[in-house]
Every structure is written in C-alpha cells, then in structure tokens.
Amino acid sequence: MKDEMDSLLTNQTWQLTELPQGKKTLQNKWVYRVKDEHDGSKRYKTRLVQEV
Incomplete structure (x- = not known):
C-alpha cells in the first residue's frame, strides 16, 4: 500500500x-x-478505488 501511495505522489496524480x-x-x-x-x-497488486 505504501508503494502505491508513493507512486501516486511521485507521479503527481x-x-x-x-x-x-x-x-x-x-x-x-x-x-x-x-x-x-x-x-x-x-x-x-494493490489499487485504491472509490466505493459506490
């Protein structure tokens, strides 16, 4: 999860x-x-998704 968060911040998503x-x-x-x-x-694999 930390890797995914770091990736989002690094890519300025x-x-x-x-x-x-x-x-x-x-x-x-x-x-x-x-x-x-x-x-x-x-x-x-890990993804952050919006709940419906």
Missing part, C-alpha cells in the same frame, strides 16, 4: 488539500489482488 466547508469526503478502499503470471510466479 493527486495532492492532499483541506476539505471545503460543508462538503463530504469520498469513500474509498484498498483492493488487494494476487495475479498468477505465465511462468508460475505470483504478483501482488
């Missing part, structure tokens, strides 16, 4: 700001997945 008065935050969660590669190895 978003920035942390103050929430405007009277506004609500978006609900989000981390999704973890293990991906099987063709050579039999496993790769661990």
